Each structure stands twice: as C-alpha cells, then as structure tokens.
Amino acid sequence: MADSPEPVVPGDPAPTTADRTAGARRVATHSLAYVGGAALQGLGILLIIPFATRLLGPAEFGRVATGLVVVQMVGTLAAAGLPQVIIREHHRGPEGPRVARALAGTMVLLALGVGVLGTAVLLVLSALTSVSFLVGAAVVVASxxxxxxxxxxxxxxxxxxxxxxxxxxxxxxxxxxxxxxxAATGSRSAGTYLAAYAAVLVVAAVAAVMIGRPLPPTVERARTRAGIRLAAPLLPQAVAMLGLLMGDVLLARWLLGDAAAGGYQVALQLGNMPFVLSTALFNAWGPLVLSHPLGNRARFTARTGSVLTLVVGLGALGVALLGPWLAALMAPASFGHEDLVRTLAWLVGVAVLYMLYQGGSLAVLDAERTGRLAWAAVAAVVVLVVAAVPLSGLGLVGIALAKLLGYLVLVVATTWFAYRHSQLRWPPATIVVTGVAVALSGVAGWLGLAGPGAWARIGLATLVAIVGLALAPRIVRTLRG
Structure with missing residues (x-):
C-alpha cells in the first residue's frame, strides 16, 4: 500500500509547493543533527574501551562484551520491531502523532513484560546452574x-x-x-561493571518516559493493532540483524574462548567506526526519504543513497589503513595487535554493505513487505553461524569473514526484494563502488605494520581523507535535500 494522502480540512487552504518544500527542508535540517550526534556517541564509547581493556584484561572484558551483546539482543526482542513503524505512523494523517505515542507505550509494556519473564528465567538458572545472579540481573534490568x-x-x-x-x-x-x-576500578569484575551500567540505564529510562510521554495502546486501538501487525515481521528481522551485528562476539567466545572474545570485541568496536557513520547517515537520511513525495521517492533514494554509500566506503578504507595505530591505542599488546588489524580490516566492509542494505530496506518497508526483510535477515544470520565454524580455524579473521559473508547475503536478498516490490534501482556504479571498497579495505589489513608498509598506510589514508573532504559539500547538500 502507498502512504495515505495528506488530509485536507474543509476551509483550510491546500498545502502549496512552497509549504511542502519548507517542510522537507525542515526534516532535512533537523536530520543533520543525528549525524554528528551518532558520531559523538560512537566516539565516546571508543574513548572508554582503552581503559576497560587495560583494567579488566582479555577474559573479564570478554565477559563484559558478551553481557552487552545479550542486553542489545533482549532489548530488541522487547522492542518487537516497532521503532521503524513508530516513525512511519507519525507522518500518516492528523492522528499520526497520537498513534506513534501509543505504539511507544506498547514498547514500554513489552519491555516490562520481558523484564518479568527474564527475572523468572534467571531465578531458575541461578538455582540450577553456575550462572551469576548479579550478572544476569544486570543484563535483564539493562535490557x-x-x-x-x-x-x-x-x-x-x-x-x-x-x-x-x-x-x-x-x-x-x-x-x-x-x-x-x-565501578570496576573498585572491583575488577564483569558483574560490577554491568551492574553500574544497568543502574544508569534505569535512570535514562525514567527520563525517557518523562520526555517522550508514551500513551497506553488503547487510546488508538485500531491503528495500534495495525502498526503491531506491520511490525510483527520486523521482530525476527530485528533479532537476526542484532545476531549479525553482535552475534559474532558470542561465536568468537564459543569457538575461540573468552580471551579471543575480548580481542574480537576490540576489533569489532574499531571496525564499527564506519558502521557508526553509516547508522548516523541513515538516522538523517531515513526520515528524509520517508517524507519525500511518493512519486519520485525511489529515484531520490537511489541518487542520495549512492552518494552516502561512497562516503561510508571511504570511511571504511580509512579505518582499515589506520588499523595499527588504532589497535595500539585501544588495547595492550597482550590482545595481539596484528590479529586485531587484519580482523578490523574485514569488519569495516560490513558498514559499506549495510549502507546499501538500508536503502533497500526502506523501499521494502514502504511497500509493506516487511516479511521479506525478516527472511533476508534470518538467511544472513544462518550464513554467519554456518560459515563461522570452519572459518574459525583462521582465528579472529575467520569470524570477521563469516560476518562479512552474512551481510553480503543480506544485501543481495534485500536488493532483490526491493527490485521486485518497489521502483528502487541502484545504479551499476554504486554496486561496483561497494565491492571495490570492501575488497580494498580487506587488502589494507595485510599491509605492513611498520617500515614501508606503515608509510604506505599513511600516504593512502591521507589520499582518502582528501577525497572525503572534497565530497563533504555534496554530502551536506544531499542530506539537506
């Protein structure tokens, strides 16, 4: 189904072209703020990691990393795929803002339900197994x-x-x-770290309710039910996406041990630097696409998405080239800097694929074929798990390659569904740029860490930065519509 037309109230003048243009520019201008904010958020976490790795060591930091992954996964389960639908419904008719608040209230109720269920499961596990109640309770509360x-x-x-x-x-x-x-400076354990982390999230949740003012689902019963039906296929999709995003840490721990999971988490956080850029750009780009006139929305998505994919590709290549210095900054030598550099070089390619995926997912969501997104994500996470077992013989690099394969499947499937159910068509040059950026980033991981290899890294990184700066004005124009 297409978006509902804007309602016209009797006696009110019809919206003019100038009104629509001003509204679109307002969306774009506000959206730009998310780019810097998301980048600041990712940078803040990176500033904390060097201290955490040195304070806790590989094994204990690996347990913290595992706990944080579980928090994200349980939180996504409680969200039930509703965040995207909330944004979509807000812009659909005069009742849209009220419907969006009712859907947010549904998310709050689901979160509390998951908390009760999680506590019951934790009590049983802590009584029958060696699972730490403190760690488990912190994970449930944080979720x-x-x-x-x-x-x-x-x-x-x-x-x-x-x-x-x-x-x-x-x-x-x-x-x-x-x-x-x-908190961990007093007691260097994963339980202490996660307990303090959960306490701050409780404070943030209280503030979020006061600021957002969600409503009970019953205030807009019919449209809330419709929104939940639209979101339902996004639940397995969201869980699978988190499996792709963070499940590789769990696989690293299962296949390679706690210490390896700690090292992989460091490489993942560094490899996620362009992923943060991709997510930040999407936070700005998504509302801009969904508020664009339906008639040329697909063409607008392809044009602007191609530019943003190029930017993320340059960012990924830059991080891969600077890998040796980033790894030395983030963790001591006991984490194995050479492995970290080669691992993050493949992980940065995920961000480039993800940028392309996001454009396809918007088209599929707009066509109300969200079930297709679920199938694509589940297939991708299955590939990740199946490929990780044999590739783990290569160590951390093998887990990174398995993740990259999973995202490749995700992009191919989502693009195919977008082509079938929407007018979105990526230019061939965009597909080529994506493949080249991923390949070059991976190859960059094998350049030397010292001597001529290091000088080559610096020269190439400088060139990438120059190209990125040259493109910056065009990126701003793209996000401002």
Missing amino acids: VGLTVVVAAQSLMRAQLRPGSFLALAVVATVVAQLAGLL
Whole structure:
C-alpha cells in the first residue's frame, strides 16, 4: 500500500509547493543533527574501551562484551520491531502523532513484560546452574531500560527533536559505559561493571518516559493493532540483524574462548567506526526519504543513497589503513595487535554493505513487505553461524569473514526484494563502488605494520581523507535535500 494522502480540512487552504518544500527542508535540517550526534556517541564509547581493556584484561572484558551483546539482543526482542513503524505512523494523517505515542507505550509494556519473564528465567538458572545472579540481573534490568529509551528515541526522531534524542543516546551509551568502568576500578569484575551500567540505564529510562510521554495502546486501538501487525515481521528481522551485528562476539567466545572474545570485541568496536557513520547517515537520511513525495521517492533514494554509500566506503578504507595505530591505542599488546588489524580490516566492509542494505530496506518497508526483510535477515544470520565454524580455524579473521559473508547475503536478498516490490534501482556504479571498497579495505589489513608498509598506510589514508573532504559539500547538500 502507498502512504495515505495528506488530509485536507474543509476551509483550510491546500498545502502549496512552497509549504511542502519548507517542510522537507525542515526534516532535512533537523536530520543533520543525528549525524554528528551518532558520531559523538560512537566516539565516546571508543574513548572508554582503552581503559576497560587495560583494567579488566582479555577474559573479564570478554565477559563484559558478551553481557552487552545479550542486553542489545533482549532489548530488541522487547522492542518487537516497532521503532521503524513508530516513525512511519507519525507522518500518516492528523492522528499520526497520537498513534506513534501509543505504539511507544506498547514498547514500554513489552519491555516490562520481558523484564518479568527474564527475572523468572534467571531465578531458575541461578538455582540450577553456575550462572551469576548479579550478572544476569544486570543484563535483564539493562535490557528493559534500553528498550524504554529506544521507544522514546523513536518518538523524538519522528517529532524532529534531535536534542532530546542525542541526550538520551549519550546517557544510555557513553555515560552508562563510563559508570561501569568507574565501578570496576573498585572491583575488577564483569558483574560490577554491568551492574553500574544497568543502574544508569534505569535512570535514562525514567527520563525517557518523562520526555517522550508514551500513551497506553488503547487510546488508538485500531491503528495500534495495525502498526503491531506491520511490525510483527520486523521482530525476527530485528533479532537476526542484532545476531549479525553482535552475534559474532558470542561465536568468537564459543569457538575461540573468552580471551579471543575480548580481542574480537576490540576489533569489532574499531571496525564499527564506519558502521557508526553509516547508522548516523541513515538516522538523517531515513526520515528524509520517508517524507519525500511518493512519486519520485525511489529515484531520490537511489541518487542520495549512492552518494552516502561512497562516503561510508571511504570511511571504511580509512579505518582499515589506520588499523595499527588504532589497535595500539585501544588495547595492550597482550590482545595481539596484528590479529586485531587484519580482523578490523574485514569488519569495516560490513558498514559499506549495510549502507546499501538500508536503502533497500526502506523501499521494502514502504511497500509493506516487511516479511521479506525478516527472511533476508534470518538467511544472513544462518550464513554467519554456518560459515563461522570452519572459518574459525583462521582465528579472529575467520569470524570477521563469516560476518562479512552474512551481510553480503543480506544485501543481495534485500536488493532483490526491493527490485521486485518497489521502483528502487541502484545504479551499476554504486554496486561496483561497494565491492571495490570492501575488497580494498580487506587488502589494507595485510599491509605492513611498520617500515614501508606503515608509510604506505599513511600516504593512502591521507589520499582518502582528501577525497572525503572534497565530497563533504555534496554530502551536506544531499542530506539537506
């Protein structure tokens, strides 16, 4: 189904072209704030990691990394795929804002339900197994808090309130991680770190409810039910996407051990630097696409998405080239710098594929074929798990390659569904740029870490930076419509 036309109230003048243009520019201008905010959020976490790795060591840091992954996964389960639908419904008719708040209230209730269920399961596990109650309780509480924060943030993105969105984002990530780090200085354990992290998320959740003011689902019963039906296929899709995003840490621990999981988490955080850029750009780009006139929305998506994919590709290549210095900054030598550099060089390619995926997912969502997104994500996570077992013989690099294969499947499947159910058509040059950026980033990991190899890295990274700066004005124009 297409978006509903804008209602015309009797006696009110019809919206003019100038009105529509002004509205679109307002969306674009507010959306630009998410780019810098998401980058600040990712940078803040990176500033904490060097201290956490040195304070906790590979094994204990690996347990913290595993706990954080579980928090994200449980939080996504409680969200039930609703955040994207909240943003979409907010712009559909005069009742849209009220419907969006009711859907946010649904997310809050689901979070509390998951918290009760998680506590019951934890009590049984702690009584029958060696599972730590402190660690498990921290994970459950943090999951509930994070879900409530995401519900409010979805409303803020729809309402064009970037200041509140960014404040909550920083508290729920940087401040929460910093609290865990400070607590761990007294007791160097994963349980202490995660307990302090969960406490800050509870405070953030209370603030989120006060700022977002979600409503009970019953205030817009029919449209809330319709929104839940649209979101339902996004639940397995979201869980699978988190499996792709963070499940590789669990696989590294299962296949290679706690210490390897700690090292992989460091490489993943560095490899996620261009991924943060990709997510930040999407936070700005998504509302811009969904508020664009339906008639040329697909053409607009392809044109602007191609430019953003090129930017993310340059960012990925730059991080891969600077790998040796980033790895030395993030972790001591005991984490194995050479492995970290080669691993992150493949992980940065995920961000380039993800940027292409996001454009396809918007087209599929707009066509109300969300079930296709679920199938694509589940297939991708299956490839990740199956490929990780034999590739783990290559160590951390093998897990990174398995993740890259999973995202490749995700992009191919989503692009295919977008071609079948929408008018979106990526230019061939965009596909070529994506493949070249991923390949060059991976090859960069094998350049030397010292001597001529290091000088080559510096020269190439400088060239990438120059090209990126040359493209910056065009990127700003793209995001401003």
